[in-house]
Amino acid sequence: MAAILCSGLFKSYPGKPLVEAVRGLDLRIEEGECFGILGPNGAGKTTTLEILEGLQDPTSGTVEILGKSWADHGNDIRQRIGITLQETRLSEKQTVAETLGLFRSFYKRGLSLDAAVAIVGLEAKKACRIGTLSGGQKQRVALACALVGDPDLLFLDEPSTGLDPQSRQQVWEVVRALKVRGKTILLTTHYMDEAEKLCDRLAVVDHGKVIALGSTDELISQFGGGNLVEFDTPRKAPSADVFNRLSGVKTVKLTHHENPGEAASHVVLQMAQPHLALPELLTMLEKAGAGLLSLNVRQATLEDVFLALTGRNLREDGK
Amino acid sequence: MNLDKQLQVDSSPQSPMWQLTIARVRDFYREPAAIFWVYGFPLVLAVALGTAFRDRPIERIPVIVVADSPNPNVDTEKILKSLGMDSRLEVTLADSAKASRDLATGKASLLVIPKGEKPLLRAEKNRPESAMALGIVEAALLRARVGEMHQGKEEVEPDIQVETVAEVGGRYIDFLIPGLLGMNLMGGGLWGLGYVTVDLRVRKLLKRLVATPMSKIHFLLSLVLGRMGFLLLEIILLLGFAWLVFGVRIQGGLLPLAAAIMLGACCFQAVGLLVASRATSYEAVSGLMNLTMLPMYVLSGVFFSSDRFPLLIQPLIKLLPLTALNDSLRGVINEGQGITDISGNLIILAIWTLAAFFMAMKLFRWR
Numbered sequence: 001m002a003a004i005l006c007s008g009l010f011k012s013y014p015g016k017p018l019v020e021a022v023r024g025l026d027l028r029i030e031e032g033e034c035f036g037i038l039g040p041n042g043a044g045k046t047t048t049l050e051i052l053e054g055l056q057d058p059t060s061g062t063v064e065i066l067g068k069s070w071a072d073h074g075n076d077i078r079q080r081i082g083i084t085l086q087e088t089r090l091s092e093k094q095t096v097a098e099t100l101g102l103f104r105s106f107y108k109r110g111l112s113l114d115a116a117v118a119i120v121g122l123e124a125k126k127a128c129r130i131g132t133l134s135g136g137q138k139q140r141v142a143l144a145c146a147l148v149g150d151p152d153l154l155f156l157d158e159p160s161t162g163l164d165p166q167s168r169q170q171v172w173e174v175v176r177a178l179k180v181r182g183k184t185i186l187l188t189t190h191y192m193d194e195a196e197k198l199c200d201r202l203a204v205v206d207h208g209k210v211i212a213l214g215s216t217d218e219l220i221s222q223f224g225g226g227n228l229v230e231f232d233t234p235r236k237a238p239s240a241d242v243f244n245r246l247s248g249v250k251t252v253k254l255t256h257h258e259n260p261g262e263a264a265s266h267v268v269l270q271m272a273q274p275h276l277a278l279p280e281l282l283t284m285l286e287k288a289g290a291g292l293l294s295l296n297v298r299q300a301t302l303e304d305v306f307l308a309l310t311g312r313n314l315r316e317d318g319k
Numbered sequence: 320m321n322l323d324k325q326l327q328v329d330s331s332p333q334s335p336m337w338q339l340t341i342a343r344v345r346d347f348y349r350e351p352a353a354i355f356w357v358y359g360f361p362l363v364l365a366v367a368l369g370t371a372f373r374d375r376p377i378e379r380i381p382v383i384v385v386a387d388s389p390n391p392n393v394d395t396e397k398i399l400k401s402l403g404m405d406s407r408l409e410v411t412l413a414d415s416a417k418a419s420r421d422l423a424t425g426k427a428s429l430l431v432i433p434k435g436e437k438p439l440l441r442a443e444k445n446r447p448e449s450a451m452a453l454g455i456v457e458a459a460l461l462r463a464r465v466g467e468m469h470q471g472k473e474e475v476e477p478d479i480q481v482e483t484v485a486e487v488g489g490r491y492i493d494f495l496i497p498g499l500l501g502m503n504l505m506g507g508g509l510w511g512l513g514y515v516t517v518d519l520r521v522r523k524l525l526k527r528l529v530a531t532p533m534s535k536i537h538f539l540l541s542l543v544l545g546r547m548g549f550l551l552l553e554i555i556l557l558l559g560f561a562w563l564v565f566g567v568r569i570q571g572g573l574l575p576l577a578a579a580i581m582l583g584a585c586c587f588q589a590v591g592l593l594v595a596s597r598a599t600s601y602e603a604v605s606g607l608m609n610l611t612m613l614p615m616y617v618l619s620g621v622f623f624s625s626d627r628f629p630l631l632i633q634p635l636i637k638l639l640p641l642t643a644l645n646d647s648l649r650g651v652i653n654e655g656q657g658i659t660d661i662s663g664n665l666i667i668l669a670i671w672t673l674a675a676f677f678m679a680m681k682l683f684r685w686r
Contacts, residue, residue, distance in 0.1 A: 053530055055686060078532040085530075089522035093349040094342060105338040106531040149531070 001067050003153050003184040004029040004052060009061035011047050011208075021047040022058070023208035029201075031152075034175070034185040036199030038192065038302065040312065044208035045188040046086060046157055052186070053083055053155050066153060079108060082146035084139075086157040092131030096122060096141055099130060100148050107149030116148040120174050136167025143174055154178065156187040160194055172197060192302035202302075206310050216302060223305040224250045226272040229281070231295040232263035238288045246280050248272045251308075263293050270300065335533060339541035340548075343515075347549060357507065357549060361499050361557050365492070368622070369565050372491035379409040380452045383427045387414040393433035401463035402431070407455055428452040488570060488653055496561040497648035498621040501583065503553055505615065505641050508587025509594060509608050511546040516595035517604040526686040535685070543588055550584055570655030578658060579647035582668040586640050589675035596682035615641035643667040 004027060011022040022044045029035045037045045050056045052063060054070045054077060063070060065077045090099055100113050111119075117126050120140040125133060130141060139159070146154060159175065160168040175198050178185060189195050195202055196216045204212040204219065212219055240252045246269070253268040271277050274297050285292055307313060347353055384399055402410045413421070421427035422443060429452035430441040440456060442449040519525040528538065561567035569576060594611060598604040619625055619641035628636060636642050643664040650656035650664075658665075 055526060055530055075532050078530070083527070083530045085523055085527055087523055088527045089524065091342070091346055091524070093346050098342065098345065101333065102335075102338045102342050103531060105333050105335040106533045108532075145527075 001031065002028050002064070003031045003033070003066060004035075004186060005062075005064040006052065007062055009048065009051060009063070010059045011044075011051060011056065012059050021208055022051070025061075025205070025208065025210055027203060027210070029184065029186055031184050032182050034179050034187070034198055034200050036195045036202045037186070037188040037205050038190070038195045038199075038202050038306070039188075039205035040190055040306075043205045045190075045205055047208075048205070049155055049157050049186070049188055053081070054078070079149065080151055081153045081155065082149055082151035083155045084142045084146050084157060084159060086161065088142055090130045090138065090141060090145075093129060095127055095129050096133075096144075097126045099141060100144055103145045104148045110149040111147065113148070116144045119147055119177065120144045121170065134167070136163050136170060139163060139167065139171055140174065143171065147178075151183070153184045154186070156185065158188055158190070160189075160191065168194075192306070195302060204302075204306060204309065206306075211309050212305065219302060219305050220300050223300065223308050224270050225300060226250070226270060227274050227297055228300055228304060229269045229271060229274055229278070229295065229297050231267055232293040233265045233267070233285065233290040234293050235264050235290050237265035237267055237285070237290045242284065242288070243267065243269055243281075246271075246277050246284065248277050265290065336537045336541060336544075339533075339537055340544045343541055343545035344548065346515075347545070357503075358553060358556055361503050361553070362560050365496065365499055365557070365561060366564070368495055369492040372495075380407060380429070380448055380455065381409045381411070381421075381427045382429045382431060382452055382456060383411055383413050383418040383421060384431045385415045385418045385433070386412045393438050395433050397463070398431060398433065398438060398460070401459050402456060405455060405459045408452070408459070429456055431456065488568070490565075492561070492565045493567055493653050494624070494649070495622065496557070496565075496567050497652045498645055500554065500557055500580075501619070501641055501645040501648055502616065502621045503557065504550070504580065504583045504644060505587045505612060507546065507550060507553065508584060508589075509591040509612060511549070512542050512588045512591030513595040513608055514591075514604055515542065516592065517598045517601065520595075520599060520684070520686070521601060529685045539592075543585075546588060547584065550580075554580060567652075569652050571651035572657065575656065575658040575661060576648070576651045578665060579644065579651060579661060579668075582665055582672065583640075583644040583647075586644070586668045586672040586675070589672045589679060590640070593675045593679040593682070596679045597684055599684075615639055618642070620645050638667060640668055640671040643671075 007026045009022050009025040010020075013019040013021065025044070025048055027035075027048075037048065039045050047056065051058045052065065054065075054074060066080055068077055070077065094102075096117060097113055100116050104110055104113065104116070113126070114123075117123050120143050122137060122140055122144065125137060130138060133141065143156075143159070146156070156175070160171045163171065172194070175185065175187070179198075185198075187194075187198065199216070201215050202213070202219060203210045212222065214222065236256060237254065240254050243249055243252045243254070248271045249269050250272070251268075251270040255266045257264060257266070269277070269281070278297075282292070303313065382402060384395065384402070386395070399410060399412070402408050415432070418427065418430050418432075422430055422441065425443075425446070428443070428446065428448040432439040432441060438460070440453060442453045516525070519528070529535070558567075558569065590611060591608075594607045595604060598607060615621075618628065618636050619639050621641070625636050625642055625645075626633075637646075647661040647664040647668075650661045
């Protein structure tokens with residue numbers, strides 16, 4: 001049985017013009033999987049998540065959570081899922097234990113408060129008021145609120161957005177520990193490192209649709225995989241055909257600049273074996289008289305996949 | 320991390336109703352500012368207004384005799400003497416320019432102008448003190464006239480006795496305390512349900528709670544229950560204070576008082592819920608709350624009787640929930656009325672409660 005199954009999901013908001021947040025989205029997430037929805041801000045990630053969480057109704061399409069539908073078994077589903085929203089401001093005057101006690105009271109079965117604070121590593125802060133905690137600690141309290149009902153399925157909306165690097169690591173630790181316990185997790189993110197580190201499978205979402213699906217490695221190899229060689233030349237580089245003839249080059253991306261004082265051309269070559277192609281490349285550039293200002297070799301990432309799929313960076317319209 | 324500890328499953332949670340209510344109470348009593356506005360402020364108002372309007376010395380009414388119009392027909396000296404015998408008047412002499420100015424600015428309530436055959440009395444038509452002055456001056460002049468006719472006596476004593484009283488139940492503070500109580504019930508209901516709900520919505524906590532298996536009925540009931548708890552303390556404080564400091568007594572029974580308070584509280588909590596049903600920002604809910612409360616502060620007789628407004632709008636004023644509540648509270652506290660005497664007002668409150676509650680439930684946004 002799939003933990004989450006949705007098909008043909010549409011969501012539009014009335015207005016002029018009509019806002020189409022989700023435009024035909026299908027997902028199947030298996031039990032025990034950590035699944036990521038990766039996409040830029042405004043891609044429809046949060047809307048999709050809220051539909052799956054039963055917080056919004058889709059305009060059309062079907063949703064099944066743990067084999068049940070929201071319309072018929074809303075409360076059964078709520079008993080078995082845990083949620084963190086992108087931005088919840090818990091009451092500052094309540095202590096960590098009081099806040100967790102409140103959330104715990106809504107569930108028929110769940111963790112003891114001690115167990116919940118232990119999972120997120122906040123044993124020492126149990127008696128502290130939320131208002132005295134750091135941003136990362138607050139986020140971990142929010143995670144504990146999601147866990148206190150001992151859910152089978154977790155929805156985490158941008159779990160580490162806005163946190164400092166250390167706090168992000170701590171949140172990731174918690175998510176990894178939950179994976180080990182066999183929980184199904186669906187998270188959204190616009191950080192590719194978060195997606196790469198945590199998720200078994202990913203759906204890349206843009207403009208309310210899934211544009212690519214698979215594990216990080218699969219996505220990168222679908223895109224072409226391998227390595228990227230990036231370089232700038234002081235004089236205009238030869239045409240793309242010339243680069244394509246080099247051994248092992250899969251794609252060529254060529255940009256020319258007219259402004260004086262800048263590099264004349266920026267070239268990105270995707271190739272399987274840079275150690276073979278690089279000597280050829282250097283000889284060729286010298287022959288063509290283009291010269292070389294800088295050169296970089298790196299492994300392809302999800303960012304490159306997203307750029308190749310959409311022509312945009314993941315966070316160019318982000319915060 | 321200790322896996323055994325993580326696997327501890329606890330299946331005896333506390334009642335969600337209790338948890339929600341106690342959370343509400345904690346949020347409140349851990350906020351010193353809220354405690355002052357709810358409990359301290361009404362007492363400060365009671366003290367300030369109660370002392371301002373208590374034991375007001377009998378003011379003397381300023382009357383000016385105009386000095387610059389000599390008239391052989393009128394004996395100015397005699398007028399001054401006659402008026403001077405009445406202790407309620409403060410008589411001065413002034414020229415006509417200053418006299419007119421003082422009458423216009425309210426420094427003088429009446430001018431006595433010795434002009435023509437008889438002295439001319441000039442009063443300001445719209446000023447109650449002027450009308451009073453007119454009566455007193457007329458009477459003083461008349462007494463002098465009658466005395467003159469009776470063997471040249473200076474003054475005749477009228478055949479009446481005068482006594483003034485300040486009885487408990489009829490003082491301004493007696494009028495004020497039920498008004499403050501009503502005002503508090505209104506403010507408390509609107510803040511306690513309206514503002515608190517919008518605060519939860521703005522902080523996305525309402526959405527977070529709705530995503531849990533929490534019962535929405537438990538949630539609403541916990542707000543009401545928390546509010547009722549604070550309310551009990553509020554009432555005891557205000558009425559106890561008024562009794563100890565000003566000797567304000569509850570003339571009627573506790574049952575009709577409790578009925579009026581409970582219905583009033585429910586009514587304004589329902590209105591609070593309605594105000595909060597859609598608002599998604601603090602500014603919006605503050606605006607809506609002021610829009611609701613301000614007209615009633617003015618019209619519903621908190622600080623002064625609503626009878627002062629024109630007859631034309633009286634039926635409308637009577638239908639406002641705060642008027643119905645204040646009238647019931649004054650009926651019970653000041654006049655000792657029973658439940659049947661205030662039943663009309665209680666019905667108005669009940670209708671408001673039901674209408675506001677059902678409309679709120681229809682409009683309410685849980686996210």
